[in-house]
Every structure is written in C-alpha cells, then in structure tokens.
Amino acid sequence: MHRNRIVTIVHDNNKHNRSYIDLIKCHHDVELIDVKSLCAEKFKKSLLLIIQVDLTNPVILRALKDKMSTPERENVPVLFLLNEFSRREVVQANILGATDYIAYPCPDSNFIEIMEDLINRAVETSWSKLSKTQEAALKVSLKVVEDTFSNAASGLEIAQDDVKNSCDMIIEATSKDGLTDWMNAIRQHHNYTYRHSMMVCGYLTSFGMMLGLKNSDLQLMTVGGMMHDIGKSVTPLEILNKPAELTPEEWVIMRQHAAESGHILKRDDWDDMTIDMASHHHERLDGTGYPDGLKGAEISDLARMTAIADMFSGLVDKRSYKPSMSTEQAISIMLDSEGHLDIPLVKAFQAVVLSDDEKIFAFQK
Ligand SMILES: [Fe+2]
Ligand SMILES: [Fe+2]
Structure with a gap:
C-alpha cells in the first residue's frame, strides 16, 4: 500500500x-x-x-x-x-x-x-469518506477491540456476543462498500495492536468473501482475525510498544502471545476454530513456527490464512523502527517464503489485496 x-x-x-x-x-x-x-x-x-x-x-x-x-x-x-x-x-x-x-x-x-x-x-x-454502515462498523468494532483487550488484560471474561455482533457489522459494511475506505481509516489509528487486529480482521473478511464462504464461516474468519492477538493483552507494554527492534530475550516474551491467545480464549469457552486461529497463526509449514512447532497438515487452513493476513498486515504497516512496505513488495516476500506459508493461499490472497490497493490508489488521486 x-x-x-x-x-x-x-x-x-x-x-x-x-x-x-x-x-x-x-x-x-x-x-x-x-x-x-x-x-x-x-x-x-x-x-x-x-x-x-x-x-x-x-x-x-x-x-x-x-x-x-x-x-x-x-x-x-x-x-x-x-x-x-x-x-x-x-x-x-x-x-x-x-x-x-x-x-x-x-x-x-x-x-x-x-x-x-x-x-x-x-x-x-x-473517517468522513466512510459510508454510514462503514462508520458504524468501525466505531463499534474499535470500541469492542479496546474493551476486549482491556478486559483480557484484567483477567475479565471477553463478551463473545459483542465481538460477534461487531464482526457482523464489519461483514455487512465490507460486502456493501468494500474494504478500501475502511482500511484507510483503520490505518490512521494510533495504537498498533488495535490497528493490527482490525487490519487482520478486515483482510480475513475480504479473503473469506473472495473464497465465497458461507455466512457462518465468514463470521468465524472475521472473529478469528479480531481475536488472533488477544494474548498480547498480557504482554508487558514496554515490549509490546517498544519503539525499536526487540532483543532476542524480548522476542522470547513477545512470542508467548500466541499461546496466551489460546489460553485466554479457552478459559472463556470460545469455539475450537477461533482458538486454533489465535493459537497457531505463527506456526510455519516446515515446523519452524511457534508455539507448538506444528508441521504441514497439522496446520489447519484457517490458521494458514490467519498467518498470511497477519504477516501481510505486519509488512505493510509502519512501525516506529521500520517503514511500511508496498503491497507488491510484501506479496513478493510472502511468495518467496515457501516452506513457511501456504503458497497457493498466498496467491489467492494476492488478488484480495492487489485489487484493494488499486482502489486505495484511486481514492488518493
Ligand atoms: Fe501474533
Ligand atoms: Fe498478529
């Protein structure tokens, strides 16, 4: 982008x-x-x-x-x-x-x-570029993400109905008005973790729509995207928001968020597929990922798709220690990551974000 x-x-x-x-x-x-x-x-x-x-x-x-x-x-x-x-x-x-x-x-x-x-x-x-449906979906879902992270950080139960209802609003807004203006507005949000959760959520919604998933599966993808990094709610803020590359010791702590996501969702009795997306979005096909070092067929399609949306969002988003990357560069890096990501799925995802990027370019003109 x-x-x-x-x-x-x-x-x-x-x-x-x-x-x-x-x-x-x-x-x-x-x-x-x-x-x-x-x-x-x-x-x-x-x-x-x-x-x-x-x-x-x-x-x-x-x-x-x-x-x-x-x-x-x-x-x-x-x-x-x-x-x-x-x-x-x-x-x-x-x-x-x-x-x-x-x-x-x-x-x-x-x-x-x-x-x-x-x-x-x-x-x-x-924000003013958004349709009424998009604006409502963005306001409600951002509030839900903030509350969800804050509740999880305090050990309180996450309100599943609130998450699912806000995800239904995102699905409706995306199906009516597309992803572009919505993603532009999200990308202005100052908090990286919330921004990233919403971006992954948006990409997975569009990905699911492109694959023609039925509504219940689409809701699962959207909810999974929103909740995939909920474990970061218990990551120390000095590591989570560090304005520089993490040290190897800090990475050990940062990586715990994937397992923590799984623990939090299990504790609150979420469905197995959402738990799988959250726990396993950092697994890699060759077994080099975490937390469980799963390999090949042990990694579900949902976890593979979450990994793709997650990596893409990380590459194209700016951090204080790295500039953002263009869609083309990000996709090219991901296509080169055979052994890590599911390449046919990356190729399918490419269609979602390239068409989105063209729309963003048109919007900027
Ligand atoms: Fe993550
Ligand atoms: Fe993530």
Missing part, C-alpha cells in the same frame, strides 16, 4: 531554525526535502507537509506554486512556518494553499498542538 505516516518538511536550503524536527521525531517519522524534490509521490506519503522557506523570494515562490498545484496535494494538510509573520508572508502562504500557518520559532507546546490538530483533522477526513 502507498499510505504512510511521514511528516514531510520542505526547506529552501536557507539557515532556518529547525529545532522542531527533533520534537516531531518523538511522534512521527520525518523526511526533509528541498522544494525541487516535492512531487506527487511525496504528497501521497505524507501525513502532514510543513513548509519552511523564504516566502519573499520570487524564485522559490514560483517553484513552490507549481508543485502545490498537483491534485495529490488536496489530501494533505500543509503547515507554513513564517519567519516574521508579515502580511506579505501570510498572503503568500494562503495563495499557496496553507491549511494553517504559525510564526516560528514558537514554544514547543504550541508547535505540537497545532501539528497534532492538523493531523487529527486529516484523520477525521479519512
């Missing part, structure tokens, strides 16, 4: 105060480019564009005006940092399509507030 969460900063090689960059890096990835490098691709990858150039220089203004007139710019908020906050700068920023502007330097708290406000407005815009 093409979407990313980069804050792009456009500069003009002058010596401006750029101490805000370290501040942004605490929250988002940053890319610093000069005016010449600004292009449609950069807009597509940006969550926010910050422009810090000399707005009294006619050469820069001309170059910037050209770049800002591309249609891709429409979907990205643009914040101008003004040197003097002069009338001339304000007028130019407005002509160039500023979503907002501030004098810089300014206090860090003001800077962060205005930046997050612009980004959140962009998130709201992605």
Whole structure:
C-alpha cells in the first residue's frame, strides 16, 4: 500500500531554525526535502507537509506554486512556518494553499498542538469518506477491540456476543462498500495492536468473501482475525510498544502471545476454530513456527490464512523502527517464503489485496 505516516518538511536550503524536527521525531517519522524534490509521490506519503522557506523570494515562490498545484496535494494538510509573520508572508502562504500557518520559532507546546490538530483533522477526513454502515462498523468494532483487550488484560471474561455482533457489522459494511475506505481509516489509528487486529480482521473478511464462504464461516474468519492477538493483552507494554527492534530475550516474551491467545480464549469457552486461529497463526509449514512447532497438515487452513493476513498486515504497516512496505513488495516476500506459508493461499490472497490497493490508489488521486 502507498499510505504512510511521514511528516514531510520542505526547506529552501536557507539557515532556518529547525529545532522542531527533533520534537516531531518523538511522534512521527520525518523526511526533509528541498522544494525541487516535492512531487506527487511525496504528497501521497505524507501525513502532514510543513513548509519552511523564504516566502519573499520570487524564485522559490514560483517553484513552490507549481508543485502545490498537483491534485495529490488536496489530501494533505500543509503547515507554513513564517519567519516574521508579515502580511506579505501570510498572503503568500494562503495563495499557496496553507491549511494553517504559525510564526516560528514558537514554544514547543504550541508547535505540537497545532501539528497534532492538523493531523487529527486529516484523520477525521479519512473517517468522513466512510459510508454510514462503514462508520458504524468501525466505531463499534474499535470500541469492542479496546474493551476486549482491556478486559483480557484484567483477567475479565471477553463478551463473545459483542465481538460477534461487531464482526457482523464489519461483514455487512465490507460486502456493501468494500474494504478500501475502511482500511484507510483503520490505518490512521494510533495504537498498533488495535490497528493490527482490525487490519487482520478486515483482510480475513475480504479473503473469506473472495473464497465465497458461507455466512457462518465468514463470521468465524472475521472473529478469528479480531481475536488472533488477544494474548498480547498480557504482554508487558514496554515490549509490546517498544519503539525499536526487540532483543532476542524480548522476542522470547513477545512470542508467548500466541499461546496466551489460546489460553485466554479457552478459559472463556470460545469455539475450537477461533482458538486454533489465535493459537497457531505463527506456526510455519516446515515446523519452524511457534508455539507448538506444528508441521504441514497439522496446520489447519484457517490458521494458514490467519498467518498470511497477519504477516501481510505486519509488512505493510509502519512501525516506529521500520517503514511500511508496498503491497507488491510484501506479496513478493510472502511468495518467496515457501516452506513457511501456504503458497497457493498466498496467491489467492494476492488478488484480495492487489485489487484493494488499486482502489486505495484511486481514492488518493
Ligand atoms: Fe501474533
Ligand atoms: Fe498478529
């Protein structure tokens, strides 16, 4: 997929105060480019564009005006940092399509507030693309995921009916309006674990629809996707949310989540197939997976499909220590993983996400 969460900063090689960059890096990835490098691709990858150039220089203004007139710019908020906050700068920023502007330097708290406000407005815009059915399904299911993880973390029983009802809403929304806008909105969610659970849930729903599964089986796939990582509710947060690669010792703890998912669902008396999807989505065909080192035919089709949606979601989603990967790259890595994944199933899954990606691309235009 093409979407990313980069804050792009456009500069003009002058010596401006750029101490805000370290501040942004605490929250988002940053890319610093000069005016010449600004292009449609950069807009597509940006969550926010910050422009810090000399707005009294006619050469820069001309170059910037050209770049800002591309249609891709429409979907990205643009914040101008003004040197003097002069009338001339304000007028130019407005002509160039500023979503907002501030004098810089300014206090860090003001800077962060205005930046997050612009980004959140962009998130709201992605929600506004949803149909009423999609919006209701997303609101209800996100709340259910949050409650489910919170209850499981406290040792409380998970409300199966709430999970199943929200999954029925997801199935209805996906069958009526497709996956694209829904997935775009989910991808803006700040919490990786919730975002990932919802993404796997969405991919498995679409996968099941493409395979023509009957409704009861489709509900099973959707529920299994939502619950597959419920064991992460008991993973220590400093490991779960670590903004860097895990150490080998931390990986040992992280890997326990698959078995924990199984324990939690068994404790709450879930059906065997949901337990299987949650317990075995990290098993690999050659027996190198975990927690049970299952091999070949010992791994069910449902667990194989969950493994595919899970790996794909992990590859295309951005983490603070790795950029997101395109659909094509992710699928290519998965097709090369013979011995690990079920390749004919990966090929079937490819059709689900490639058509979805084309729709996302169209949406961004
Ligand atoms: Fe997992
Ligand atoms: Fe997962």
